[in-house]
Amino acid sequence: MTTTSPVEKAGGATAQYVDKRIGSNKFLSRNLGKVFPDHWSFMLGEIALYSFIVVLLTGVFLTLWFKPSMVEVVYDGSYVPLQGIKMSEAYASALDISFDVRGGMLLRQMHHWAALIFVAAMAVHMFRVFFTGAFRKPREFNWLIGVGLTTLGLLAGFSGYSLPDDLLSGTGLQIARGIMQAAPIVGTWAAFLLFGGEFPGTDFISRLYSVHILLIPGLILGLVTAHLMLVWTQKHTQFPGPGRTNDNVVGYPLLPVYMAKAGGFFFIVFGIIALVGGLVTINPIWIFGPFTPDQVSAGSQPDWYIGFLDGALRMMPNWESSFWGITISWNIIIPAMILPGLMFTALGLYPFLESWLTGDKREHNLLDRPRNAPVRTGIGVMAITFYALLWVGGANDIIATAFDLSINSIIWFLRVSIFILPPIAFVVTKRICLGLQRRDRDKLLHGYESGRVLRLPHGEFIEVHQPLSAKDLAVITAKTDVAPLPAPEKADADGVRNKHYRIGTLRHRLSTAFFGDNVARPTDAEIEAGQHHAEHDAALEAPLHEYEDADQISPGRGGALHHPGMAETNAEQMDERSQH
Amino acid sequence: MTDITPHGGHDQQPAKLGYSPRADIEHRLRLADTDPKAARRAERQVTSMFLLSMVFVVLFVVAYIGIDPSTEVYIPVFGLTSALNIALGLTLGLAIFLIGAGAIQWAKKLMPDVEVVQQRHDQLSPDSDTQEAAANYERGKEESGFARFRMLRRTLIGALIVFPIPLVIMLKDLWVPTPEEEGKSPADILSTTLWTADMRIVSDGTYKPVRPEDLPVGGLISAVPADLQEVEELQGNLNARGKAAIILVRMEPDEIRAQQGDGWDYQGILAYSKICTHVGCPIALYEQRTHHLLCPCHQSTFDLADAGNVVFGPAARRMPQLQIGVDAEGYLVAKSDFAEPVGPSFWERG
CATH class of the missing domain: 1.10.287 (Helix Hairpins)
Structure with a gap:
């Protein structure tokens, strides 16, 4: 820059002032040019972050008007149907926010939508990280932080859903209290302490409020910071592509491109949430009326992320044991305590389990294509199927009325299929992945099938194959073959018994199951030969071009192998296109 | 490559x-x-x-x-x-x-x-850093004497473990019992409701006493104890209401296949708790033809003509029945409190 504006001068002076005190220029010098790889799926985590920021912003506004009190008041606000009705101060103030604070309804709806989007974006972001193996070394900690964030996201959502004290949210709390009460040994005490006595009592909303606006968001904020710092120091993973290796990052520098794109995307997410909050009604608390423990409306549904737990509760057979003066409610303990505990534990442990059974201790900065890890992909789809079935269970009454089915048959279908469909999903997914691997292998060995059949002068028919583009070649060849762990010896050469024989055998079997079916990657020589063959096909076809429009069957979609001549082809094509 | x-x-x-x-x-x-x-x-x-x-x-x-x-x-x-x-x-x-x-x-x-x-760098710290960190740790251990003074170390660990106990103890008063709750355990409190012998059954909302004639065969009324009106809690009477709420249904006496006690009905009028035994949702979805009661939350289904037993769904226990009769003026009354705790199960329930 040749000219410096007064603003820039002031900015520069400020940077110097700050640097002399905290040495910030060291950080800036290292990081303003930091490179971030680009891919649409990397924006999922950004959506989660930005919607969380919107939740925080709108939440701060809501605290200005919301009164977290269960003391009974008579409503005298401007929503006519509820005027003169006794209700808690919390509900009355939530109604005031909706009807008497200008823009309050918008803030409430933005807050709710942003919360739903926050949890959804975290879930989809987690899918992306799982299916591409981004959780592998060195990023296991960040996976754990992510699992913690997802759990906290559910708690944040549920605690917020319960605050307005309308009939729907109160019913949710009533169920939560019923579940708590069924906990072994401490259940009744836990419930009485948390609710300050009997349900609903007068303490819970104010207690939940401090959890919802201070404790949980504080924890989320701390974990989000740690999550981002780790992404920053470890640098983002990238998908395979030309020039992308395990040891570099290819993308755009923080200043200006990434900052403009990511910063711009924040405003896009924020803006869309505001639009949705303005246009689409969510949680119309005024319809449900104030909470009372002896009323409920049919079709009561929790927010989407609690649906799986509700479904588990609905699906569970009614097992309960009573003996020696105690009662164990398996029908609640299993679906509402053990199941979510197991699900989140399995989620957290998965990276460690995979690295243990594969023996893979390498650093991975290049993402896996899901097909190249068929067992992992299968496990992921299996877990999603399991979750989806629970979720369907949570909507069984809606499904029953919408499709005129019997609730009992839906429940029986789910009770059976929750054990059958996930394994089927695993097998089918794994097969599809292996099929895709085989197709990749074919592409490497023969090039693309162009679908064109050519008759040669001597009468032979051939199917024309085209060489792969540089990008496709780089993507497909990024796959590395990993040999399963070898079977351990029972005893070494000196006849000393192998103490780790059993565990070794287990790991051998598991890693064989994990890698065993993978389609071997062709050797470099084979790939080269295959691509040359495809070029040869294309060359045979070349004379035809004199008679046809070159655009329709232009041979070679980009330079495949680095050899003389290809780059020119590229350049020629580019010229051709710009002429059109 | x-x-x-x-x-x-x-x-x-x-x-x-x-x-x-x-x-x-x-x-x-x-x-x-x-x-x-x-x-x-x-x-x-x-x-x-x-x-x-x-x-x-x-x-x-x-x-x-x-x-x-x-x-x-x-x-x-x-x-x-x-x-x-x-x-x-x-x-x-x-x-x-x-x-x-x-x-x-x-x-x-x-x-x-x-x-x-941009090039990546290994996450692993250089050896020199690791060695320096280890040396610093050793120096700290040596200078503090943490390894040598065994008692010092153990008492410090003990003190650190014990000191949060007061913080936990203070949580006890998260629940300050009311005068009526004094001396009772949560399980005791959960096991009783407002119902007593001869308490009138009044309809929910209007608090009007109910006569048997008010309820036709096949009908259902949500009802509460007459004393609920007098209950004054900070939030109205929701605690008492949450346990005492009942539904009254009437069927032809010969349609009743079983009850929880002999003659607990009054001329085919049956009173059942309204609170689901699964996780405590109030139930009022009643199908008069089958006498089935369906919980809107998790679809537990109870047969009111068959002692309130569970027909389907996740609830393990039947809906508790309230024994009823009429008083001298011909209004429906309870004969006693429920014979078993209403609402969701709990550990001490037995």
């Missing part, structure tokens, strides 16, 4: 910026890179987005002041909604969205679109 990912052939000297531009892939120029007109057009697009954003802020203020909060408008698809809410949402949303759209358009059209390469 360096020949397939032709990355190494170029000068990879790490520049001062920490990254180097890529020259290994053919880069297609954008229209705005080659045509100054196109570049100016892009600039105008971005400028107008930022300008429009400001216009929407002005419109937001106009809507905030000008639209009456009670005005409703009909918008196709979205239905009848608050005009103010829609206006504020649209103007605020577009004002914010356009900043983002402008920034991204700027980045895509006018900022460089050449990918650059």
Whole structure:
């Protein structure tokens, strides 16, 4: 820059002032040019972050008007149907926010939508990280932080859903209290302490409020910071592509491109949430009326992320044991305590389990294509199927009325299929992945099938194959073959018994199951030969071009192998296109 | 595979910026890179987005002041909604969205679109750092005597374990029992309700006593104990209501196949707790033909003609029945409290 504006001068002076005190220029010098790889799926985590920021912003506004009190008041606000009705101060103030604070309804709806989007974006972001193996070394900690964030996201959502004290949210709390009460040994005490006595009592909303606006968001904020710092120091993973290796990052520098794109995307997410909050009604608390423990409306549904737990509760057979003066409610303990505990534990442990059974201790900065890890992909789809079935269970009454089915048959279908469909999903997914691997292998060995059949002068028919583009070649060849762990010896050469024989055998079997079916990657020589063959096909076809429009069957979609001549082809094509 | 990912052939000297531009892939120029007109057009697009954003802020203020909060408008698809809410949402949303759209358009059209390469470094610290850290740790251990003074170490650990106990103890008064609750355990409190012998059954909402004639065969009434009116808790009477709420149903006496006690009905009128034994939702979905009661929360189904037993669903226990009769004036009354705790199961329930 040749000219410096007064603003820039002031900015520069400020940077110097700050640097002399905290040495910030060291950080800036290292990081303003930091490179971030680009891919649409990397924006999922950004959506989660930005919607969380919107939740925080709108939440701060809501605290200005919301009164977290269960003391009974008579409503005298401007929503006519509820005027003169006794209700808690919390509900009355939530109604005031909706009807008497200008823009309050918008803030409430933005807050709710942003919360739903926050949890959804975290879930989809987690899918992306799982299916591409981004959780592998060195990023296991960040996976754990992510699992913690997802759990906290559910708690944040549920605690917020319960605050307005309308009939729907109160019913949710009533169920939560019923579940708590069924906990072994401490259940009744836990419930009485948390609710300050009997349900609903007068303490819970104010207690939940401090959890919802201070404790949980504080924890989320701390974990989000740690999550981002780790992404920053470890640098983002990238998908395979030309020039992308395990040891570099290819993308755009923080200043200006990434900052403009990511910063711009924040405003896009924020803006869309505001639009949705303005246009689409969510949680119309005024319809449900104030909470009372002896009323409920049919079709009561929790927010989407609690649906799986509700479904588990609905699906569970009614097992309960009573003996020696105690009662164990398996029908609640299993679906509402053990199941979510197991699900989140399995989620957290998965990276460690995979690295243990594969023996893979390498650093991975290049993402896996899901097909190249068929067992992992299968496990992921299996877990999603399991979750989806629970979720369907949570909507069984809606499904029953919408499709005129019997609730009992839906429940029986789910009770059976929750054990059958996930394994089927695993097998089918794994097969599809292996099929895709085989197709990749074919592409490497023969090039693309162009679908064109050519008759040669001597009468032979051939199917024309085209060489792969540089990008496709780089993507497909990024796959590395990993040999399963070898079977351990029972005893070494000196006849000393192998103490780790059993565990070794287990790991051998598991890693064989994990890698065993993978389609071997062709050797470099084979790939080269295959691509040359495809070029040869294309060359045979070349004379035809004199008679046809070159655009329709232009041979070679980009330079495949680095050899003389290809780059020119590229350049020629580019010229051709710009002429059109 | 360096020949397939032709990355190494170029000068990879790490520049001062920490990254180097890529020259290994053919880069297609954008229209705005080659045509100054196109570049100016892009600039105008971005400028107008930022300008429009400001216009929407002005419109937001106009809507905030000008639209009456009670005005409703009909918008196709979205239905009848608050005009103010829609206006504020649209103007605020577009004002914010356009900043983002402008920034991204700027980045895509006018900022460089050449990918650059930066090298990664191992996460592992250099050996020298590790050794220095270890040496520092050893020095600290030595100087503090943490390893030598065994008692000192153990008592410190003990004190650190014990000191949070007071903080936990203070949580006891999260529940301060009311005078009536004094000396009772949670399980005792959960096991009793407001119902006593000869307490009148009044209909929920109006508190009017119920006569047997008020309830036709096949009908259902939500009811509460007459004393509920007198209960004054801070939040009305919700605690007492949550346990004592019942439903009254009437069927032909010969349709009743079983009850929880002999003659607990009154001329075919049966009283059952309204609170589901699964996790405590109130139930009032009654199918008079089958006498089934269906919980709207988790679809537990109970047969009221068969002692309130579970027919289907996740609930393990039957709905508790309340023994009823009539008093001298012919109003329905309870004969006693429930014989078993109402609502969800708990550990001490037995």
